[in-house]
Amino acid sequence: MARTDVRERLLTVGLEALHKRGFNATGVQDITDAAKVPKGSFYNHFESKDALGVEVVQHYAAKGAERRLPLMEGSGPPLARLRAYFKSLNQLGPATGFSRGCLLGNFGTELPGQSPAIRAVLEAAFDDWAKAIAQVIREAQKAGDVSKDLSAETLANFLLNAWEGAVMRSKVEKDAAALDAFLSVTFNKILT
Amino acid sequence: MARTDVRERLLTVGLEALHKRGFNATGVQDITDAAKVPKGSFYNHFESKDALGVEVVQHYAAKGAERRLPLMEGSGPPLARLRAYFKSLNQLGPATGFSRGCLLGNFGTELPGQSPAIRAVLEAAFDDWAKAIAQVIREAQKAGDVSKDLSAETLANFLLNAWEGAVMRSKVEKDAAALDAFLSVTFNKILT
DNA sequence: AAGTCTGAGACGACCGGTCATATTTGACCT
DNA sequence: AGGTCAAATATGACCGGTCGTCTCAGACTT
Numbered sequence: 001m002a003r004t005d006v007r008e009r010l011l012t013v014g015l016e017a018l019h020k021r022g023f024n025a026t027g028v029q030d031i032t033d034a035a036k037v038p039k040g041s042f043y044n045h046f047e048s049k050d051a052l053g054v055e056v057v058q059h060y061a062a063k064g065a066e067r068r069l070p071l072m073e074g075s076g077p078p079l080a081r082l083r084a085y086f087k088s089l090n091q092l093g094p095a096t097g098f099s100r101g102c103l104l105g106n107f108g109t110e111l112p113g114q115s116p117a118i119r120a121v122l123e124a125a126f127d128d129w130a131k132a133i134a135q136v137i138r139e140a141q142k143a144g145d146v147s148k149d150l151s152a153e154t155l156a157n158f159l160l161n162a163w164e165g166a167v168m169r170s171k172v173e174k175d176a177a178a179l180d181a182f183l184s185v186t187f188n189k190i191l192t
Numbered sequence: 193m194a195r196t197d198v199r200e201r202l203l204t205v206g207l208e209a210l211h212k213r214g215f216n217a218t219g220v221q222d223i224t225d226a227a228k229v230p231k232g233s234f235y236n237h238f239e240s241k242d243a244l245g246v247e248v249v250q251h252y253a254a255k256g257a258e259r260r261l262p263l264m265e266g267s268g269p270p271l272a273r274l275r276a277y278f279k280s281l282n283q284l285g286p287a288t289g290f291s292r293g294c295l296l297g298n299f300g301t302e303l304p305g306q307s308p309a310i311r312a313v314l315e316a317a318f319d320d321w322a323k324a325i326a327q328v329i330r331e332a333q334k335a336g337d338v339s340k341d342l343s344a345e346t347l348a349n350f351l352l353n354a355w356e357g358a359v360m361r362s363k364v365e366k367d368a369a370a371l372d373a374f375l376s377v378t379f380n381k382i383l384t
Numbered sequence: 385a386a387g388t389c390t391g392a393g394a395c396g397a398c399c400g401g402t403c404a405t406a407t408t409t410g411a412c413c414t
Numbered sequence: 415a416g417g418t419c420a421a422a423t424a425t426g427a428c429c430g431g432t433c434g435t436c437t438c439a440g441a442c443t444t
Contacts, residue, residue: 010209010376013221021305022216022302022305024214024216024217025216025302025306029273050224094242099304099305100299103363105301105357105360106301106302108361108363109297109301109360109363110214110217110298110301112291112366113213113214113291113363114213114217119364119366123364126361126364138284143354149380150376150380154377157369157370158358158374158377159376160357160361161354161357161358161360161373162350162353162357162358164314164357164360164361165297165352165354165356165358165360166353166354166357167298168353168357169318169349169352169353169356171300171304172300172304172314172315172318174304175316177349179250181346181350182350182353184342184350185342185346185347185350188341189342190377190381
């Protein structure tokens with residue numbers, strides 16, 4: 001197997017494993033087993049488990065940025081795009097029995113105290129995400145669809161955090177009630 | 193040391209340690225060291241680490257129920273009580289450098305897939321909490337301070353989840369911005 | 385003496401990371 | 415094209431720990 005293939009595979013499989021089980025509950029051996037790569041090879045590609053965690057966050061964030069292209073660049077009204085965006089995010093829960101949550105939220109809960117490097121990339125990822133949502137909300141405010149009482153940044157950050165909380169709750173309850181409530185309150189009350 | 197004292201101490205200290213570092217990143221030895229109890233004694237009091245986790249959740253939830261007595265039984269207007277309640281919750285973050293988060297949210301993120309018993313008590317704890325908040329919102333709706341477009345239950349669950357998400361984000365950012373945004377949007381937009 | 389409780393240390397498994405050895409690579413030579 | 419060999423890379427056994435749990439000799443109680 002080519003060197004770059006092994007590294008990619010470790011990153012991809014590592015992301016999957018860490019997302020499924022959490023950072024501390026997943027061992028390097030679990031990741032290398034799943035990737036069908038000898039354990040000793042791991043350290044040829046990543047300096048440490050922590051270093052993998054950093055790249056996993058960055059990779060997941062990059063995928064998230066791709067996922068929100070229709071939101072950022074679509075042609076419909078901003079609120080409709082935003083609703084479609086959160087609806088599509090909400091489909092991810094049921095697909096895995098509400099077992100995964102959001103990797104950023106999971107790591108944001110588990111790791112800030114233990115890994116400064118991971119905390120830093122998490123912070124960057126959340127901030128970028130919130131900025132993207134704020135941009136769409138700002139459009140909606142300009143269009144007169146959302147009142148300007150609260151800034152687009154405040155609303156975007158609030159909603160992003162609210163969504164993460166809803167995802168966590170859907171993990172606990174193993175159902176979509178929290179995600180549904182999020183959509184309902186967001187689009188029937190907050191973004192009005 | 194008396195047997196019930198040892199057990200109480202393990203529970204109290206265990207709660208503290210698990211809250212500080214997370215479930216999987218805290219060992220039984222860490223807990224028994226902190227409690228100044230011999231490690232072998234742990235299993236005289238708790239069947240397993242998981243069993244301790246279950247009791248920690250129940251204990252924390254009971255403390256949470258006490259904390260919200262002024263909310264439930266206070267004499268001022270419901271919205272004022274609710275605001276004071278969340279304000280007091282929000283003081284917990286800065287007190288520890290935003291390092292702890294909420295134990296229920298932390299466990300809700302880390303453990304549903306790994307411990308069915310802990311997931312079950314988490315579910316119960318969140319549901320009780322949401323019911324309590326819903327009761328106050330219902331009062332506010334009756335008083336005409338909050339519109340009845342959305343049910344008290346929907347609003348309460350949404351806000352509880354939103355607060356958990358804000359707490360997680362305050363851990364990542366190590367500041368109070370998310371908690372402040374929560375108060376702002378909740379009382380200036382949602383509960384109106 | 386008999387019954388009950390305690391806890392030091394053992395158990396088997398797992399942890400992140402290391403490193404001597406094995407294998408592959410690619411430059412060079414014929 | 416085939417062979418050589420130093421350098422680069424990969425590998426898996428090993429390292430020194432930690433993990434949650436259990437055991438049974440000894441302590442304690444009645």
